[in-house]
Amino acid sequence: MTFSLPVILQAVASGLMIGGVFALISIGLTLIWGVMKIINFAHGEFLMIGLYLAYFLVTKFGIDPYLTILITTPVLFFVGIGIFQVSIKPILKHPPMNQIMLTLGISLILQNLALVLFKADVLSVRTRYTGINYHFGGVVVTLTELIAFFGSILATLALYYILKTTDIGRWIRAAAQNPTAATLQGVDVRFTYLLAFGIGSACLGVAASLLLPFYYVSPTVGLFLGLIAFVVVVLGGMGNFLGAFVGGLIIGLTESLGAAIMPGSLSRVLTFGIFILFLLFRPQGILSRRQA
């Protein structure tokens, strides 16, 4: 609990690094909300699946943690699509609360299934990237955080590119902005929902592989990261892609600066405080001008 400049700088650096990953985690959620107006409470648990998958690929098969992206991303894509088909699609027209309850149910299932299968142990991996640090003045940045940060930015840019320049991307955005109008342009809206859910989940595959080398896995890891994703998404404006990225960085900074200057886990109160204030006073998020 010191307020010296090096401590602050260190916190800013770490905050930005983890903020990039928060952004990537949240972008999937904001995409799903933006397109079909469903809040996926199982989002954090999807990430947990990705983390366990990456963990076992690294520990059981000796695959390089960053190469697991090639597996975690498509697997999460299909996990998303599968769950969408079985459970979300049938209730797309139901009241929003039923959808929330359903995804809460899915999150309970996944969380406790993980508990049953893998026990409550907190797992982490040591890789050949672990322990490599870089010093910038007094600030220490680990290689794994650095890779996660730039990896997240790359993945975000790639997704942004897809949404902006491809027909599929335009379908998804069109369906998000006005599903009826999209239908009237010949867009199969349900198919774009399916794609958006798949892509939103696939982001978590990337995030999981990037996180694993410096984070941990446990059945409840998704509980906290899922909530963080909600905070980021609300901060950025629900459905706002760019907002989610900025929001991710801000929450990363809040968490890490808060931890540097506040005792214990009190910084979490700050994070949730921001969340609550935004929900009340600026539900449209930091970037949007219009009312949500």
Add this chain to the structure above:
Amino acid sequence: MKQMKQYREFLVPLVVFALAAFLPLFLKTYYMHIAILILIWAYLATSWNILGGYAGQHSLGHGLYMGIGAYASTYLALEFGLTPWVGIFVGMAFAAIAGWFVGYAAFRYGLKGAYFALVTIALTEAAVYVVSNWKAMGGAAGLEVKYLGTDPFMMQFDSKLPYFYIILFMTLLAVLTAQWLNRRRFGYRLIAVRENEEAAEAMGVNTLGTKINANVLSAVMTAAGGTFFAQYFTYVGPRVVFGEVVSVQILLFAIIGGLGTVWGPLVGAVILVPVAEIARAELGTQFQGAHLLLYGGVLVFTMLFMPNGIVGLAKSIRARFGKTPDDTMSVSASEGGAS
């Protein structure tokens, strides 16, 4: 005669609970424990149901009020020796204040549906971290109720029997409250707000005030449940009484049993709690979380196949031979194809 008619609606709950009062004659200690658990969750779900079921505002943060009730009475007992019989009312008062502020803030700014759910979940999660860092409240370790053996004055008993009757009585009161709402102006206004806020407002219902009052009533009742919870388990911890998982459990039984119905929460708890408890007892050592797995599965099943819960399903089966309302079609519906 007229008086009689007015109170006849309370007859069924009174008879049901009077019969339930004989249960201890037939139950072994372990089953008494399960009966108490059923009643705790039925009580909490009934309290939640007033806001979530009747008024249609789905709070995902009722752990906040449960925690306030649990912590207030426990802290006052530990620190000042205050009897929980009084502490329970202090907790309820604090919950009323919290409920008013939460209700005012959320509803004044027009939070609905998903946004209301998110803000309530954020509040209760924030409470977890506040309490975890609050030394006087025992921090992350929580507070233990000092064991005194049987001390009725301090709401402590060696036997399960008194606990059973206390929570039975509380649940009876909660069910009577729900039953009372069913046929009173305030209750009708809650339903009007749930069904169509705009129309309710146009018909003279102060929707903001109604929702805030519902939140306060629901919070106060939930807090009392928190005090009992603390006394029964003789322990309170931040994650145990606050937090997302508890909040979800509180509303689970109302949703599965039947939202906005008098008996739904109780039916939900009676059916689910024993199964979950047996699962926990039988499988708990190998499979932690087996009961939550079950809850999750039932929740998903309910949403997919009987979104109106068990009581709702029973009602519609009964109505099936009359008329089935078909899905309304709407141009504004997101996509074209017939579903």
Add this chain to the structure above:
Amino acid sequence: MTPLLEVKNLTKVFGGLTAVGDLTFHVDRGEIVGLIGPNGAGKTTCFNLLAGAMTPTSGSVHFKGEDVTGRKSHQMCKLGLTRTFQVVQPFPDITALENVMIGAFVRHGSTGAAERKAREVLDVVGIAHKADTLGRDLTLMELKRLEIGKGLATEPDLLLLDEVAAGLTPVEIDDILTLVRRLNSEGMTFLVVEHVMKVIMNLSHRIVVLNFGSQIAEGTPAEISKNPAVLDAYLGEEEYVA
């Protein structure tokens, strides 16, 4: 005598768009006043402003001599001004009787009294036999009657009717007209927005015509039906050559 409702220079601007501009008119006790205009003319906005669902940008609304500008819907209702909705807004999961009771609770605290009032109203609007049917199970005609009943149950001095005839067959429309006329002869005052011109021409004592948010004409039905500005607003300009 002061008019029951007096609207002065009422204006509502959304963003840059003036939905209602400088509207001035009044409604006397015992009248049926029609408010008409083509789609998008600002009628519904006007209704929302009067009923308290929106706050005007400028201008004033006086009701029973009292300045009520900016009051909320539920306050307006308690004062005696109630509106119905263009798209019927029943409470779907409760019975027709209970639907109406919610309105009756404005003036009656006890369930018994509210229920008596509600039964009386259901009888007036002619759906007493449907008292125990759920809102969702009523036909459109019954819903239209229920909509009026929900308004009547609040015992208003002025009832704002928004498109009661929309979607009804001519025979059903006549039924509704008869009902409104009867209520009017018993002393109820109405302000009526309506697209079905036959209805408004037959019903109103006086008509106010809006286009692009402003008043373009006012007069008796006979005057209005001959007014060239009104014809232009409804049918498009005469001088257009293809």
Add this chain to the structure above:
Amino acid sequence: MLRVENVSVQYSAFKALHGVSIKVEQGQIVSIVGANGAGKSTLINTVSGLLRPTEGSITLDGVELTTMSAHDIVRHGVVQVPEGRKLFPDMTVHENLLVGGSHKRARAGRDEALTQVYDLFPKLLEREKQSARTLSGGEQQMLAIGRAMMSQPTILMMDEPSLGLAPIVVQSIFSVIQELRNRGLTVLLVEQNIRHSLQISDYAYVLETGTVALEGTGAAVLADEHTKAAYIGSPTGAETH
């Protein structure tokens, strides 16, 4: 080419159309007029597949559209310019147009269609990179029409294209509709502005409370007293049919 035969539509308690039959022939402008609530939009939305008829059939050159999904109907060339434009407000003008031309059949000729649309509406080319929400009402209507043109429709249905527009803008929209017809497009037009629409129509139907009350050439329908009565009513005429 487009045949709507004996179509009835009901949503929840409300029967919006009762046995409506209309025909639209190649190269025609056909108008559907009638007061609000008469069922005009319901009819167009039923042809588009957004609503399902309870009875009757809809065919395009013999192809059954009645049970086809809404997006497939667009892919078959029946395209709607919806009431209130329904643009994608946060996408640019260019992107809006691209979405219109992104289904399989349209994609091949997309560049050509784009040139045509920009040729027809030079204003849109000027505003190519602006988001749709920043356009004026008239420009939004042009974009909505342009977006529909990108689908390379065989029949274009327009729901109240003049709604909320200033008279001068309405004029230009109607000129565009005629221009489209001159280029060989078939148009089904729903309008409140009956003087304009009937003057340019080859054929017209008057809808009243969900049924066809009158049909004939545009000029004949415009001349009919009944048409005016359907809109304005008469203070004496309590008589209904």
